[in-house]
Amino acid sequence: MAKTELMSPVTGTAWKIEHAVGDRVEEGEAVMILESMKMEIPLEATASGVVAEITVEQGASIEEDQVLCVIES
Template sequence: MAIVDVKSEITGNVWKIVAEPGQSMEEDEPILILESMKMEIPVASPEDGVVTEILVNEGDVITEGTVVARIEA
């Protein structure tokens, strides 16, 4: 088991957090949804695993490369 960082590929606002710590995720399942330039951009789990931490809050402005969550995969 390894802890995997989930990073945002873009700059934007955290619009909605859709997963919570302890939740099992499949690869490509959204953890949270960013809002950037009037578009909703999901940040998805990079692999199957369990969410260990959500590191941002709804409304936060984050930059490209920010670690938004960690999963145990």
């Protein structure tokens, strides 16, 4: 199985996690919503597959380029 890492494009907060480990996601679907400078930014799946890992908890501070989620396809 191929693994795709979703990385944060910004420094901010993991505001809302939309999916759990084991959920199926489609390419382009929001996996979580990030918050940075009072803006909500969807973190979209770049591949269809199953969420294998979520590396942050809702409300956690995140850094730019931090791996937030792994999708197996």
